[in-house]
Amino acid sequence: MTPEERGRFLLDYIELLLSERTDESRALTHERWVVNKLRALGSWYTKGLENGSHLRTAINSAESLQQVRDDIATFFCSQEASPAA
Numbered sequence: 258m259t260p261e262e263r264g265r266f267l268l269d270y271i272e273l274l275l276s277e278r279t280d281e282s283r284a285l286t287h288e289r290w291v292v293n294k295l296r297a298l299g300s301w302y303t304k305g306l307e308n309g310s311h312l313r314t315a316i317n318s319a320e321s322l323q324q325v326r327d328d329i330a331t332f333f334c335s336q337e338a339s340p341a342a
Contacts, residue, residue, distance in 0.1 A: 263302060264333025268326060271295065288322040295325055308332075 303309030315328040
């Protein structure tokens with residue numbers, strides 16, 4: 258799977274989660290719930306990628322869902338996301 262395909266999967270997953278119904282009384286906001294889900298998946302999905310820790314750090318410190326989207330797009334559409342040697 259190419260880095261671009263990985264990035265596209267994560268961005269598509271965000272859209273899927275946004276359309277999913279949640280019990281918002283248990284979550285601060287639906288978007289925050291989506292960000293938290295991406296944190297868990299992003300950790301697994303970037304394992305073994307060179308500089309994958311940079312994306313994990315960015316996702317973990319993101320303050321908005323748009324920031325997560327931007328970080329994913331930047332990471333996977335650059336040379337930063339290559340398989341670790």
